Amino acid sequence: MVIVGAGVIGLTCAWRLAEAGATVRVLDPSPARGASWAAAGMLAPVTELHYGEDALLQLNLAAVDRWPAHAAALAAAGVDVGYVECGSLLVARDADDAAEHRRLLAVQEQLGMDVEWVRSRDLRRLEPALSPSVRSGIRVDGDHQVDNRALVEGLLTLCRFDGRVTVDTDTVAAVQRDDGRVTGVATGDGRTVRADRVVLAAGARSGLVDGLDLPAPVRPVKGQLLHLRNTGGPLLRRNIRGEDCYIVSRPDGRVVVGATMEEQGFDDRPTAGAVRDLLQAAWELVPGLAEATFVEVAVGFRPGSPDNAPLMGPLPGHEGLVVATGHARNGVLQSALTAEAVVAWVTGTDVPDAVVPFAPDRIASPAA
Amino acid sequence: MVIVGAGVIGLTCAWRLAEAGATVRVLDPSPARGASWAAAGMLAPVTELHYGEDALLQLNLAAVDRWPAHAAALAAAGVDVGYVECGSLLVARDADDAAEHRRLLAVQEQLGMDVEWVRSRDLRRLEPALSPSVRSGIRVDGDHQVDNRALVEGLLTLCRFDGRVTVDTDTVAAVQRDDGRVTGVATGDGRTVRADRVVLAAGARSGLVDGLDLPAPVRPVKGQLLHLRNTGGPLLRRNIRGEDCYIVSRPDGRVVVGATMEEQGFDDRPTAGAVRDLLQAAWELVPGLAEATFVEVAVGFRPGSPDNAPLMGPLPGHEGLVVATGHARNGVLQSALTAEAVVAWVTGTDVPDAVVPFAPDRIASPAA
Structure with a gap:
């Protein structure tokens, strides 16, 4: 079988599918780069919560639940992904932020989440580096972090040393079908790689793969960090x-400071304005960062969907394809939950409810 | 003869000395890097003017006068150094800046310099990208620019293809003397390179070369650009x-945006605070820079002296040495004027008055 894309989703699927006995070929012109490389590795099911996204919250809570075992499995395989149960602190700089946080806290408490209001004088005890101008905070113990670069590099290494997985640097131009059934993929230089199963995990480039009737457009959301x-x-x-x-x-x-959300197509230039805005915002919260070494501007393209949620599962009319x-x-x-679900779809077992x-x-095609 | 340092000073001296018939060995662990690589290449005798630095102004005016012929000579040798007679615009953001500029303009006019007051409404005609919040400016036609990186790379190439010059990547630990006369230099790995003439052009690292009684300390002034x-x-x-x-x-x-002036020893870390401050300052003057690609933070160490002026010439008690x-x-x-003077000292002809x-x-040693 073929996996299109060697980001954190494609590589985690490859590793887990190989573990389940499959022979997997992963195709990506830049393995372990892209959005997963540019990310910050924040595991933030709680602070990512937006009003009205209850199913997505449940997905993210299920996703973070997988992480302790997933990190342990990776560690057992020799990969330290820097998983730290550090928690988050959502901080308010002014009265408007604080009022908004009060409302958010009410919703979070109603949903039974482990959150706590932190007053100004307690903030510096929790985090002495915070600026005195920070007014209040919400302490969220359910958010964690992982070193996203160690993660994707580690997954890539595991795949390369696994006899059932090959990782090739071909671009995939199209998925090929015959009578509604996947037969393989066409590479950017015109070759065909035959496969009766294809996992589309091409992230922001998923929309550039021909031969699919994806009902929801996947677009690049530029992020600078x-x-x-x-x-x-x-x-x-x-x-x-x-x-x-x-x-x-x-x-x-x-330290990773993120992140812009820009609708700029695939323009991968780091920009002076984004660097300024991020440094200014970070400095206002943590003044001591001014003395930190400036290392790099990372740019990636997140795969955006119309409702801010992933597209996961088989696609009608594309037998053998899992998105x-x-x-x-x-x-x-x-990533861990997605790979678990993809293994379930491929092997025909039950997928986790949350996905x-x-x-x-689920999203009606504009043409429909 | 040996030249210690392959920055813009050492390389220009090497090129001109070889042209005058000398056989030259240039020693530098990182040729064409250092302060000349990190610089912006602004040739600014007029806007660099500070009160009370009249001799330095005359030096800088003499220095910029050398540039048209120097750039032409480099071009004739095949090196385009991007010399542009672009002029400068000194801009005021508020009433305090403007009042200070009025005083500066009076001094500049008294010295017969080619300067002109520019009112707000004329600024945008000269430079449409300037922010509307810029109040006034002083137009200085005597300031120019050169591509400092093209310059030092070009000089290095000229030296490497010149049979009379060798450029080695040794560190110089000390200048060796016998009875007050230079006999050679000791390299960082303990070898001796014999020479009866030595040019000390080690920039900020000049103070790290042993065996000299330099009367004025040369210290590193960190610059981030x-x-x-x-x-x-x-x-x-x-x-x-x-x-x-x-x-x-x-x-x-x-675009080069400069520059910090930091007394940080040889700490070569680019810092988040410097990047923020420079971006903020540049953005306030030219808002369109926010969309520019962020390419690099350059860090260099300028060789600072007690009176902000170069140390040039023979040093009593160090026969054969030119600083x-x-x-x-x-x-x-x-650089061009310095090399002209060094050639004159080495060949025994008249040095330019300005140096x-x-x-x-000229500066009394602290021990004296």
Whole structure:
């Protein structure tokens, strides 16, 4: 079988499918790069919550539940992905933010989530590096983090050393079908790779793969993130999330500040304005970051869907095809659960309940 | 003879000395890098003017006078250094800046410099990309620019293809003397390179070379600069200089925003705070830069001297030694004139008048 895409979704699927006995060929011109490389690795089912996205919240809660066992399985295979149960702190800079957070807290408590209001004088005790101008916070213990780069590099290494998996750097131009049944994929240089099963995990590039009637368009949502390094070790224990940025601090002093959300097509230029805005926003929350080493601007394209939720599952009229894309900002978080579901679809066993609402044909095609 | 340092000063000296018939060995662990690589290439004798630095102004005016012929000579040798007689615009953001500029203009006019007051409504005609919040400006036609990276790379190439010059990547640990006369240099790995003439052009590292009684300490002044690229071509015709940054725009759309002045020793980390401050300052002057591609943070160490002026000439008690260091922010500007003077000292001909006040023993040693 063929997996189109070697990001965190494609590679996790490859690893788990090989474990389940399949022989897998993964095709991606830039394995382990793309959106999963540019991400921050925040596992944030709770602070990612938006009003009206209850099914997505349930998906994300199910997804984060998979992470302790998933990280342990990766560790047993020799890959340390830097999984840390650090929690998050959602911080308010002004009265408007604080009022909004009060409403959010009510919803979170109603949903039974493990959250707690933190007053200004308690904030500095939790996180001494926070600016005195931060007014209040919501402490969220259910959010965690993983080192997304260690994760995708580790998965790629596991796949390359697994005799059942090959990873090739071909671009996939099209999925080929015969009478509604998948027969293989066509590569960018015109060759055919035969396969009776195909997993589409091409992220933001899923919409560029021909030969599919994807009902929902997957579009690139450009994200710019900054990589910094604090020389004196970590400045923060928790993920910090403000109105204009989030800050993820690794135990070794690395810091990721994210992220822009830009509808710019596939323009992959880091821009001066994004760097300025992210640094300014981060500095207002954590002034000590001004002394951190500026390491890199990372740019990636998240696979965006019309309803901000992934497209997962078989697609009617495309026998043999499983779709696993559109994960937007939550690909790392949802990767373990997605791979579990893909294995279930491929082997014909029961898929986790949480993924059922996210069938790729849930959204009416514009042409329908 | 040996030249210690392959920055813009050392390489220009090497090229000109070889042209004068000398056989030259240049030693530098990182040829064509360092301060000259990190610079912006602004040739700014006029806007660099500070009160009370009249001799330095005369030096810089003499230095910029050398540039047309120097650039032509380099071009004739096959090196395009991007010399552009673009002029500068010194801009005021508020009433305080403007009042200060009125005083500066009076001094500049008294010195007979080619400067002109520019009112707000004329600014946008000269430079349409300037922010409407810029109040006034001083137009300085005597300031120019050169592509400092093309310059040092070009000089290095000329030296490497010149049979009389060798460029080795040794560190120089000490200058060796016998009875007050230079006999050679000791490399970092303990070898001796014999030479009866040595040119010390080690920039900020000049103070790290043992065996010399330099009367003035040369210290590293850390500078951080940003390299951007505007995709639609150049945003600006002139060098723009504000209170908190300068912006040098190349004809191909590249932009250099500089520069911090930090007393941080040899700490070569680019910092988040410097990037933020420079982007913010540049954006306030030229808002369109927000869309420019963020390319790089460059870090260099300018050779600072106690009076902000270079140390140039023979050093009593060090027969055979010529010092050419301490050029601070003006190494590129002063390089052609410095090399002319070094050739004169080495060959025993008359040195240009403008360099005479900058003998290395003009400053009393702290121990004296």
